[in-house]
Amino acid sequence: MVGMRERKKQRTRRALIEAALRLFADKGYEETTLAEIAAEADVSTRTFFSYFASKEDVVFHDSGVRLERLLGLVAARKPDEPLPRLLLGIVQESMAQATEDDEFPLRDAPLRLALIMNVPALQARALHVLFDSQLRLTRALHDAYADRLDVVDAAAAVGALTGAAKLAVMASLERGDSMEQAMKAAARAAEVAMRGLDRLGDA
Amino acid sequence: MVGMRERKKQRTRRALIEAALRLFADKGYEETTLAEIAAEADVSTRTFFSYFASKEDVVFHDSGVRLERLLGLVAARKPDEPLPRLLLGIVQESMAQATEDDEFPLRDAPLRLALIMNVPALQARALHVLFDSQLRLTRALHDAYADRLDVVDAAAAVGALTGAAKLAVMASLERGDSMEQAMKAAARAAEVAMRGLDRLGDA
């Protein structure tokens, strides 16, 4: 059932994303108007909104897919897999997504990261996306280990892990580290969170 | 140096905050227009923006003060205080702020919480405020323990702790818990994060 309708829609969607990213890179996010994006993609301004709910959404167009992949990991766990091992798997998949290219090109990653770091609206949005992911991951985890893990503990686990990783990445990037170093920081942070904060500082 | 100028400014600021919260409570956040807030506080619409940078800011007018209090804790630590103990202190102070009233009345707390939970724009903003707090706390911690704790570990600690607590609170509230139960959840989450995720699930 892949008629012309469907193909055309995908083409337009792609055109919008690419036009937008190109313009953002050239002139900056706030300096780019929706009218310009639409013009560049050769559709009317109104049509933009039948593809994306907002200007910000263009930047996060693939976050849904990424989350699904993580949820898939939880769903596909072996029935006797211990929770800590699964958590580690989730961390690894997340880090792979950040470097490996998959359906969307790694090409855009630096641009997107720079946008998120520098545009307040996008930063807020990124946090929101992360938050939604955390909530859904929490629910998935709770469902998967319903017998052994109540919601609060599941939330604590997800929150601690992602919280530590996120903040470590930001702190790393903030001091001028490369993306590779930031990834290392994330891995280290995950380790700290897994091991516990108890022995931090006096070692 | 408390002339009429200063006093008037404070009065106007207060009037704006109260007008806004009243209207938000009555008609909802999105349904309330800036023009209405300004009218209710008896100033021009334009003047609103010389007190707050945006509509959202009214809701978060005191977040700065709260953070300062936490940073104060870090600054006031005893020179030999072990990091884990300080972290615990920070958690306790945060929880106290949520229930104790101080310079801003507890009266508004439920309204604000409800607003944040239900208005996407405010939710995003709340996450952003929290994020900034995390970054500053990280820096403070790193400075305080410069010899023993690099930035990444400091970030991991702050991220894990606040991440766990935040998500636990949300998960708790989401399943219909009372504020008191949500606080308990936060405490439990902090404990889990301190102890480490390693032994979660198999116990």
Added chain:
DNA sequence: GTGCAAAGTTTCAATGGGTGAAAATCATGA
């Protein structure tokens, strides 16, 4: 093919947050 309904697009008009700049007010201190 022809014709029609559904899907998708454009155009148009409006709302509301947010900003810049000039004109009007007003507290303060000489």
Added chain:
DNA sequence: TCATGATTTTCACCCATTGAAACTTTGCAC
């Protein structure tokens, strides 16, 4: 009282976002 600098108001915009109506394209039945 008067000059001055700080605030406030007015006014004129920009731009994201939304609703509705008119129009075009695609898919499908005959």
